[in-house]
Amino acid sequence: MLTQYPTKHTNRQSRHTWSAYLASALVVLLAVLLTACSAGTANTASNTPTPPPTATINPTLQKQGDMELQTYQQWIALMQQYNGNTSPYQQQYTADQQALQSARNETAYKAALAKLQAQVDAIKIPAMKTEANALLQQLKQGAATFGHSHTYTDTYNNTTYPLGYEYGTNGIAGWAAQELSQAQTLSDFQQTIEDLNMYLTNFQAMLTNITDKTPASQVHQTDIQLLQHYGYMNNKVVVVSLEEQAARIYQNGKLVNAFLVTTGRPDKPTPPGTWWIEVKKSPDVFKASVPQSSPYWYPDTPINYAMLYHSNGYYLHDSWWRNDYGFGTQFPHLDSSGDSFSSQGSHGCVNISKANAAWLYSFVTQISTKVMIY
Numbered sequence: 001m002l003t004q005y006p007t008k009h010t011n012r013q014s015r016h017t018w019s020a021y022l023a024s025a026l027v028v029l030l031a032v033l034l035t036a037c038s039a040g041t042a043n044t045a046s047n048t049p050t051p052p053p054t055a056t057i058n059p060t061l062q063k064q065g066d067m068e069l070q071t072y073q074q075w076i077a078l079m080q081q082y083n084g085n086t087s088p089y090q091q092q093y094t095a096d097q098q099a100l101q102s103a104r105n106e107t108a109y110k111a112a113l114a115k116l117q118a119q120v121d122a123i124k125i126p127a128m129k130t131e132a133n134a135l136l137q138q139l140k141q142g143a144a145t146f147g148h149s150h151t152y153t154d155t156y157n158n159t160t161y162p163l164g165y166e167y168g169t170n171g172i173a174g175w176a177a178q179e180l181s182q183a184q185t186l187s188d189f190q191q192t193i194e195d196l197n198m199y200l201t202n203f204q205a206m207l208t209n210i211t212d213k214t215p216a217s218q219v220h221q222t223d224i225q226l227l228q229h230y231g232y233m234n235n236k237v238v239v240v241s242l243e244e245q246a247a248r249i250y251q252n253g254k255l256v257n258a259f260l261v262t263t264g265r266p267d268k269p270t271p272p273g274t275w276w277i278e279v280k281k282s283p284d285v286f287k288a289s290v291p292q293s294s295p296y297w298y299p300d301t302p303i304n305y306a307m308l309y310h311s312n313g314y315y316l317h318d319s320w321w322r323n324d325y326g327f328g329t330q331f332p333h334l335d336s337s338g339d340s341f342s343s344q345g346s347h348g349c350v351n352i353s354k355a356n357a358a359w360l361y362s363f364v365t366q367i368s369t370k371v372m373i374y
Helices: 002-047 059-081 087-102 106-149 172-182 186-209 221-230 354-363
Strands: 151-154 159-162 236-241 246-251 254-260 273-276 279-281 284-286 301-303 306-310 314-318 350-352 370-373
Touching (some): 059 106, 106 151, 106 186, 186 221, 186 273, 221 236, 254 354, 314 354, 350 354
Parallel strands (some): 236 370
Antiparallel strands (some): 236 246, 246 254, 279 306, 306 314
16 A cells, blocks of 8 residues: 555646646747737738828818809800800810819818819800800891892882891891990890890791781781780880881780881881880981981981980981881882982881871880880
8 A cells, every 4th residue: 555655646746747837838828829919910000001181171162162163064055055166165174173173171172163263254255255146147147048038129220129138237237246346344245145135036026927917007916925025015115017117006915006107228227126215305306417418318307206216316206208108118119299308218217107106206105115126
C-alpha cells in the first residue's frame, strides 16, 4: 500500500502542471487574437476615404436659380419658334446649368447665378427682334400674296391696283418696318411686336370679311369678333371696313348706324389698326403740309366736323366736296360732283358725307372713343 502513494502524488502534480500550461497557452493565444483584431480594425479605418462635406445651398437661392434657368429656356424657345439661331444660347444654358449644379457653397452658387442672370438679360432683345422680324415678314408676305390674287381694274385710267395695299410696304407694313428699325430698348421691341400682332389680327379679319356677302349696312360677324378680341363689347366703336369702304358704328355690341366712306388712295393709304379719337374740333381748317407743286397739295379747306384718330393728321371728317362714297372711290374715278379734288381717294383720312359726319361727331361724345380699321 505504501508503494502506491508516491504514484498518486506524482499524477496529481503532473495534472496541475499541465493545467497551468494550458491556461498560459490560452492567455497567449487570446492576446495574439486580440492584437490581430486590433490591427485589422486599424487598417480598415485607415483605408476608408473621408466623405466630402455636403454642399449647403440656401433652398430659396436654389429656387431662384431654377426659375432663372426656366426663364432662359423660355426665351430660347421663343427664338426657336421664329426660326432664330439658338445654338450659342443653348450652349450657354447648358454651361450655366452645370455651374449651378457643381457649386459647393453659396459664394460659388451666387457667382454662377449672376452669370446666368446676365445671360437672360442678354437674350431678350435678340429674341424679341427675331420675333418682330418674323411677324413683319408675315405681314408683308400676306399683303403681297393677297394683292396678287385680289385686284381692282380701274376703267377710269386703265390701271390695275392690288387690293389690301393698306397692309403692304407702302402702308402699315412700311410703318412697322420703320418702327422696328428705330427700336433700341426692350420696351421699344415690345411695342413693335404688339403693333405687328394688331396689324396681323386686323389683316386676318379683312381676309375673313372679304368673303362675307352681308350688306355693308348690316352687322358683320367679323366686326363682332374684333370687338370681342379687343374687349370693346361695352364701348362705343367706329368700325371701318377698307375693302367695303364702309363704316359701321357700334354701341355695347349693337349696330346703331352704318354708311359708306372714302379712304386713302393707294399711295396715301388709311392705316389699318385699332385707334381712338384723340381730338375733336368743329369747325376746323385743313392746310396742306406740302408745297403747291406737290401732287398732294390742296388749298386751305374748311372742315365742319373733324375727329383725329391717329397722330400726323389722320381724321374722320366730312368731305363736303364729294358726292360719291363706297368701294372704288379710293381709286382714281370721276366723282359726280365734278370736283377735281374728289377724283381720288383721300390722303389717308376717312372721308364722310357732311350729314353722316355731323351724326358721328355728336355720337363721339368722349375723347378716346375706339376706332377699328381693317
